[in-house]
Amino acid sequence: MSCPRCDHDTTATLAESPVPGVWQVLQCQRCLYTWRTTEPARRTQRDAYPAEFRMTQADIDNAPEVPSIPPLRRSGGAG
Amino acid sequence: MPHDDLRSFLDVLDAAGQLLRISDEVAPEPDLGAAANAVARLGENAPALYFDNVTGFTDARIALNVHGSWANHALALDLPADTAVKEQVAEFIRRWETFPVPPERRADPGWARNTRTGGEVDVFEVLPLFRLNDGDGGFYIDKAVVVSRDPDEPDNFDKQNVGVYRIEVKGRAKLGLQPVPMHDIALHLRKAEENGADLPVAIAVGNDPIISIVGGTPLAYDQSEYEMAGALRGAPAPIATAPLTGFDVPWGAEVVLEGVIEGRRREIEGPFGEFTGHYSGGRNMTVVRVDRISFRDRPVFESLYLGMPWTEIDYLIGPATCVPIYQQLKADFPEVRAVNAMYTHGLLAVIATGKRYGGFAKAVGMRALTIPHGLGYCKVIIVVDEDVDPFNLPQVMWALSTKVNPAGDVLNLPNLSVLELDPGSQPPGISNKLIIDATTPVEPDARGHYSQPVTDLPEAAAWIDRLRRLLAARAG
Incomplete structure (x- = not known):
């Protein structure tokens, strides 16, 4: 099953329902979108997933860093 | 307990x-x-x-x-x-x-x-x-x-x-x-x-x-x-x-x-x-x-569910945002009477203050931008007179509608810091900030015609009590 959000084809199973066989929690291994298999189609099926929330590899690559990673402090003190 | x-x-x-x-x-x-x-x-x-x-x-x-x-x-x-x-x-x-x-x-x-x-x-x-x-x-x-x-x-x-x-x-x-x-x-x-x-x-x-x-x-x-x-x-x-x-x-x-x-x-x-x-x-x-x-x-x-206000988070952080802003402003300016910063964690805040002299209310507004929380929030500041209750929005609207002349009361300050979650910021984390001085000008700021305010009649307070008693008696 492909990712509803980014259409990537690799998912991992994060959790299974404590009552066996009711649902699974899946996660896309590219955009990390996470969903439960029993959620409405607008959250679980690619063709029903809203356009405004879709994500691409470019979106991931260009996502801002929050917070930005600071420069390393120089080791060693002043003489 | x-x-x-x-x-x-x-x-x-x-x-x-x-x-x-x-x-x-x-x-x-x-x-x-x-x-x-x-x-x-x-x-x-x-x-x-x-x-x-x-x-x-x-x-x-x-x-x-x-x-x-x-x-x-x-x-x-x-x-x-x-x-x-x-x-x-x-x-x-x-x-x-x-x-x-x-x-x-x-x-x-x-x-x-x-x-x-x-x-x-x-x-x-x-x-x-x-x-x-x-x-x-x-x-x-x-x-x-x-x-x-x-x-x-x-x-x-x-x-x-x-x-x-x-x-x-x-x-x-x-x-x-x-x-x-x-x-x-x-x-x-x-x-x-x-x-x-x-x-x-x-x-x-x-x-x-x-x-x-x-x-x-x-x-x-x-x-x-x-x-x-x-x-x-x-x-x-x-x-x-x-x-x-x-x-x-x-x-x-x-x-x-x-x-x-x-x-x-x-x-x-x-x-x-x-x-x-x-x-x-x-x-x-x-x-x-x-x-x-x-x-x-x-x-x-x-x-906690959160979405278009008001939701739980607005109650949770409403008073909790007002009070530190009030305390930090009051530390510098004892004239500050009340702060209502319950709107989107203080992205908008209404401050009631007394005034030392003309221009003072704008200084209070600018101070709000530079308190620690103001660095990331306090994008829109409305300053009102000390007799306006900032929690009473009709009173705040009255102050905005009558005390403001945009020619001298609106400060639009460019490119200040704001939390990048503010959807209006551009680039994220940078926004102009606005101070609206909705206080009555005082000397030497002589703008406007504010010398004849209509105040409640001296006898009105007693009449409020009397009317309440009459209404209560009628209800009884």
Whole structure:
């Protein structure tokens, strides 16, 4: 099953329902979108997933860093 | 009597008719998010919700909307449920004055009874996680307090931070955490990352109601949230030592997650429907590795719905935002009478102040921009006269409509800092800020024609009493 959000084809199973066989929690291994298999189609099926929330590899690559990673402090003190 | 944990407060809400227990089976999605969304639309006396029959789970207990009305906020402060908003803020201010109240270290916290470490760690095993809003990238822990310490001064209790930050569950032992750059945890993280180190954190889920309030209160960097919790409770806050990090965590917490924010690592996170009423967008955010989970028997998962205001978060952080801004302004300007910063965590604030001389109100407005919270919020400041109640929006609108001449009363200040979640900021984190001086000009500012205000007649106060008596007699 492909990712509803980014259409990537690799998912991992994060959790299974404590009552066996009711649902699974899946996660896309590219955009990390996470969903439960029993959620409405607008959250679980690619063709029903809203356009405004879709994500691409470019979106991931260009996502801002929050917070930005600071420069390393120089080791060693002043003489 | 102060509440020592979430469970005892749920009982208080129950006794006051402010907790709705829903025992019918509900779906984790969309029911839990939709119910919490809906309860926020029921108005200012809406109840908390408690679910314990959720499809697919065998042992789920979920509390929502615990702070989500003025009645519940009053009960959290141990006040009568019908306490007026302005009076709740006034009482908050009175208790704030008793800061600091040292915490009480207690033994045998309930969360020490069950432990998972290393490869056993599975957040999904302990917490019945679910999605809140359609566009959320995953399942969130959004009402926990995150405890961290200043890496340069790890033994400094006052600089230990206790704050609520959004947390996305991204794996059985992996979380994404949002340290907004203006918040204290971001200062801790920056120091750790400058040293190439991880930042240890302890995350307490499901807390007594005052801990949740102080976790969302913008205190000064070296003010202890636990000492403020003691002030707001009127009794020392009970704390205990987390076993892995050694950090101080709430004694009454339902679940404690411990681990580290992995230094110098970012990974795609979100979006998440935020307190701004807008989604955050996807960002590359910090990653937490969870190394240990401690939890009470039959833990209760507390979560919070947020969306277009007002929702629970607006009650939770409303007074908690007004009071520190008021205190910090008053420290410099004793003329400041009241602050209403309940709108989107203080992105907009209304300040009532007396005036020393012409131009003074604008100075008060500018000071609000430069207090610590103002650096990330306080985008729109409305300054009103001391006889205008900033919590009375019709009065504020009167001041705006009659005291403002845009020719001299509107200051548009370019390119200042704001939290990057502000959807209007461009680029994210940068915004103009606006000060509207809606006070009456005083000497030497002689603009306008304000010398003949219509004031209530001297006899009106007595007539108010008389009319009330007459109405009461008629009703009787």
